[in-house]
Each structure stands twice: as C-alpha cells, then as structure tokens.
Amino acid sequence: MNLLGNGLHALLQNPHLLDKLRADPDALPNAVEELLRFDSPVDITAWRYATEAVQVGDVTISSGDPVLISLCAANRDPAAFAGPDRVDVNRQPTKHLAFGFGTHYCLGAPLARLQGEVAFAAVLPRFHDMGFSTDPEELRWRSGLLRRGLEHLPVSFRPTSTDGSCPVVAAERLPTSGVYE
Numbered sequence: 001m002n003l004l005g006n007g008l009h010a011l012l013q014n015p016h017l018l019d020k021l022r023a024d025p026d027a028l029p030n031a032v033e034e035l036l037r038f039d040s041p042v043d044i045t046a047w048r049y050a051t052e053a054v055q056v057g058d059v060t061i062s063s064g065d066p067v068l069i070s071l072c073a074a075n076r077d078p079a080a081f082a083g084p085d086r087v088d089v090n091r092q093p094t095k096h097l098a099f100g101f102g103t104h105y106c107l108g109a110p111l112a113r114l115q116g117e118v119a120f121a122a123v124l125p126r127f128h129d130m131g132f133s134t135d136p137e138e139l140r141w142r143s144g145l146l147r148r149g150l151e152h153l154p155v156s157f158r159p160t161s162t163d164g165s166c167p168v169v170a171a172e173r174l175p176t177s178g179v180y181e
C-alpha cells in the first residue's frame with residue numbers, strides 16, 4: 001500500500017541510493033524500514049479518544065476528546081530521528097510508527113515488509129538509469145487523510161538483466177496461458 005511508490009519516489013530523489021542498494025542487496029531490509037519512516041504510506045490513524053486528560057507540548061487534550069494522529073509527522077519528529085528529512089538507509093529507524101503502535105499494530109506488517117524487499121530486490125538490478133520521466137514538482141499526491149501516496153509515478157529506465165537479456169522483451173515473449181515454471 002504505497003510503500004513501493006513512496007519508496008521509489010524517495011530513491012529517485014536520492015539516485016546514489018539506487019546504486020548503493022544494487023551493490024549491497026543485504027542492505028534492503030533496513031532500507032525498506034527507512035523508506036517506511038521517511039514517507040509513510042499510512043498517514044492518519046483511526047480516531048482515538050483520550051481516556052484521561054493529557055498534555056502534549058502546550059496542548060491539553062481533555063478526557064473524551066477525539067484525536068487524530070499523523071504517523072508521517074511522528075516519523076519526521078526531530079526528537080526521535082536525527083535529520084528526519086534526510087533518507088539515510090544506514091540509520092536504524094527501529095522506532096518508526098509506519099505500522100502504528102500497540103493494540104492495533106498492523107497485522108500485515110511482516111507481509112508488507114517482505115513485499116517491499118522482494119519488489120525492490122527485483123526492480124533495482126533489472127532497471128538501470130532510473131529517473132523521473134516527468135517534472136517531479138508536478139507529481140500529485142492523492143487527496144485524503146488516511147493514505148499517503150502518489151496518483152502516478154512515471155519513471156524512465158534502461159532495462160537490463162542479470163543474464164544479459166532484456167527483461168521487458170523476455171516478458172513480452174511469455175505465453176499468455178499455460179504453466180509458468
């Protein structure tokens with residue numbers, strides 16, 4: 001859910017990281033954590049209601065007040081992450097809140113992490129010279145409070161393959177039915 005789009009968007013803005021992760025695929029699991037932190041696919045959680053009065057900074061939340069929490073804001077909190085607006089795939093962003101926290105922590109987090117690792121591990125070695133194929137300033141983010149993701153992410157690339165063949169041509173040659181092995 002937006003992890004691949006947001007993550008690729010962040011990598012395209014920091015193209016040296018594309019080469020770094022190609023050269024060191026073992027760094028991908030940690031990089032996925034950092035991408036989840038940097039541009040979190042879920043922004044606002046479900047409504048919460050304060051069960052008692054609580055002070056947050058200079059705001060008092062009274063008992064019973066409804067609260068909307070921005071995970072994106074929490075994940076850029078400079079008190080929690082040094083240089084939060086920088087993508088640093090070497091950082092250990094273990095305390096990010098991209099999957100929420102506590103009782104309602106995301107049930108699909110292991111699957112989502114695995115999907116991110118598998119997708120980037122498949123794409124990065126096969127598609128080189130990746131870049132925005134449109135002005136990045138013109139990219140539009142979806143409206144709505146819950147999810148954070150782009151409407152479209154047009155990308156240019158040069159297909160390559162580990163065995164020297166072109167993966168795009170290879171895909172076109174696949175039969176349209178039958179058993180894939």
Ligand code: HEM
Pocket residue numbers: 001002003040041042044045046047071097098099100101103104105106107108109111112
């Ligand atoms: C990158 C992908 C994903 C992200 C960023 C994400 C994020 C989240 C977040 C932030 C919450 C907590 C919301 C809250 O506290 O109000 C949540 C809950 C949940 N997620 Fe995910 N999620 C992802 C993928 C998935 C997948 C793949 C599944 C299922 C296969 C899944 C199933 C759930 C369920 C069932 C809950 C509710 C848990 C509860 O309320 O006890 N999520 N997710």
